Amino acid sequence: MTDKQPSVVLAKLIERFGDDIVATHSDFGDDTARVNRERIVEICTFLRDDPDLLFDFAMDLTGVDYLGEEPRFEVVYHLYSLEKKHRVRIKARVPEEDPVIDSVIPVWVGMDWFEREAYDMYGILFRDHPNLKRILMYEAFEGHPLRKDYPKARRQPTVGVEE
């Protein structure tokens, strides 16, 4: 499915950032833009501050592991605007050998734990994150459990009481 007429949000993004918007679609009614990871903070700041967009809520952030594709990981942001009542999904691909993307905490402070979760589950590193630690898993846990090559049945030793 390809859209003929990009929505207002996507049109604004394309107009402002041009080639850094890698791909867009509006399948199932969800506006989606895949962007260049190097400019994610700039794009997010624009989305938050532009008077026609005003995405003041960052609702969700997660990673997706597309094992076998290149680049392998995708970071997905879901934004919502209280005033305009519209949503957009921003995605950025990061490669396996360098899974780094800038943290968007300066834009939405509430993304802190979401980024920690994406790090915990997928091993995606968020540059300039003040406290990039595991969040659901324990510190001694090895690997990143939501990666597709992490076997579901793998057992790891449980941790006892800390000394």
Place this chain on the structure above:
Amino acid sequence: MAEIEAYQREAGTLDMQAEPMILNIGPSHPATHATLRLIAELDGETILKLTPEFGYLHRCFEKESENATWTQVIPYTDRLNYVSSLMNNVGYAMAVEKLCGVEVTERCQYIRVLICELSRIIDHMVCIGTNMVDIGALTNFWYFWKPREEVYRHLIEPLTGIRLTTAYTRIGGLMWDLPDGWVEKCRDICRDVIVPAIADVNALLTKNRIFIERTMGVGAIDPKEAIARGFTGPCLRAAGVPLDLRKDETYLVYDRFDFDVPIGEEGDTCDRYMVRMEEMRQSLRIIDQALDQLPEGPVNVDDPRFILPAKKDVYETIEGLMNHFKHVMDGVQVPAGEVYSATEAANGELGYYIVSKGGGGPYKIKVRPPCFPLFQGMPHLCEGGMIADLIAVLGSVNIIAGELDR
């Protein structure tokens, strides 16, 4: 933290000429109601720094979902917010239906609204009841626990066959229709049990000076901060932001009902209580209207791709048997794509982000639990306040570890 420094400047110096004390609360503590852990750095009774920690109830929801069929995920969603599990079922079914492009029947939409609003009421009852226990008002807990139990016994159990882990929705419909007499029973319970209980608690608390002085100004947040931190649901509305997806992104048949979205002013514990109380009354209004308007007709879409064939066909025809077999073994076939579907759950926006590569099971499911940003905001709500207020705030933001940890 800048706020702490400002607080210290205002206070002159720290209270005690000593190192701050570290107090560990949880993960197994009667006031956390779940396996949460809070590490508080204290100066006397003042919280200087609060570090929340969780993950003790992590059940690999997302990993398990990736290895299940679409229908098999439904029981996992019960365990997210186990206080209002029907809402999680509805949210998940709606997300998958969005991906399939299925429009569920009108009766099904009404029933989904009914079970959502009943769940919202019992969820708020649990929240207020337990919050009040924590700050020493035990009576309200019993006043709210009884109607909750009545809802479970007379409405949810006859409907789903079980109390908490309901798994009631299906992709394209529901497990089955309402049982006989359910509508009348629902009216009776609302009128004879829920309304008096709300009135009782209202009479005990809303103008109670002890309660108001205990909660007013405790754990306050301003609207700008609440938005930046991703607060949704009653905690956001208590801060004065009238965001309610039932109104703003209306789904199911919510646009056909007349109801109000209550908001607070200060975003403190008292406002959160007030907003929840009013939301229960509004939910009752919705239930009332939905019962009046409830149409007749099927609850499942007439589409063999999504709905199991009738038992008669399974036993008597080879096509029915094969269809049943493929349904159970391979799962519902869902097209490739990605969707984000959000519903207004009791605690706020419950979002499902689903990636499908086609076939019988999801490639990825991410749940956006409303509690996650709320718990993240705990340090902001509590730092600079008193340690005793921490418990009042924790109860009032209503953290459910099931959906927090997934």
